[in-house]
Amino acid sequence: xxKLSLMIAFAAFALAVHAQDVKFPALDASPAxxxxxxxxxxxxxKKGGPSPAVIKVTYSRPAKKGRDVFGTLEPFGKVYRLxxxxxxxxxxFKPVVIGNKSIPAGSYGLFAIPNKETWTIIISKDTDxxxxxTYDESKDVVRVQVPxxxxxxxxxxxxxxxxxxxxxxxxxIGWDKTAVAVPIKx
Numbered sequence: 001x002x003k004l005s006l007m008i009a010f011a012a013f014a015l016a017v018h019a020q021d022v023k024f025p026a027l028d029a030s031p032a033x034x035x036x037x038x039x040x041x042x043x044x045x046k047k048g049g050p051s052p053a054v055i056k057v058t059y060s061r062p063a064k065k066g067r068d069v070f071g072t073l074e075p076f077g078k079v080y081r082l083x084x085x086x087x088x089x090x091x092x093f094k095p096v097v098i099g100n101k102s103i104p105a106g107s108y109g110l111f112a113i114p115n116k117e118t119w120t121i122i123i124s125k126d127t128d129x130x131x132x133x134t135y136d137e138s139k140d141v142v143r144v145q146v147p148x149x150x151x152x153x154x155x156x157x158x159x160x161x162x163x164x165x166x167x168x169x170x171x172x173i174g175w176d177k178t179a180v181a182v183p184i185k186x
Contacts, residue, residue: 030084099144
């Protein structure tokens with residue numbers, strides 16, 4: 001009887017603990033997003049087939065919120081994580097070429113050094129950390145310079161999208177009044 005009473009007491013305690021409300025966090029101000037090349041890669045996976053993804057970018061999308069972004073919020077000449085929260089990650093499912101440098105399939109950090117007229121795009125072996133605070137230049141795989149295009153209509157949230165090219169794709173990055181295009185050969 002003593003064992004039965006102990007089991008009932010334990011069960012009642014477990015139910016009471018389990019019944020407490022779980023506190024879920026509020027929606028992140030910079031939601032996470034994905035960009036795929038080809039863009040149809042997710043559709044094949046949804047239909048039960050293998051994903052034909054060649055490249056995937058995982059990043060968070062900070063908002064402009066009336067601020068001047070490049071040169072102010074994100075200073076010129078400093079390494080930027082290309083997003084918010086955790087550093088942006090780019091995954092190549094096949095070997096690619098960026099800036100005449102062959103890059104093996106795998107996951108990499110994606111950073112940039114924004115400047116007024118050009119950006120330095122950085123592919124790094126350094127992944128899975130918060131921001132660019134612990135960025136380590138010695139882990140760079142490639143750096144490539146790309147020209148800045150000024151947009152007439154500002155982009156509210158940082159955005160990335162791939163456009164197909166005959167020999168690969170272009171990763172288009174835009175935020176505020178700034179856009180850059182990173183050619184990737186496949």
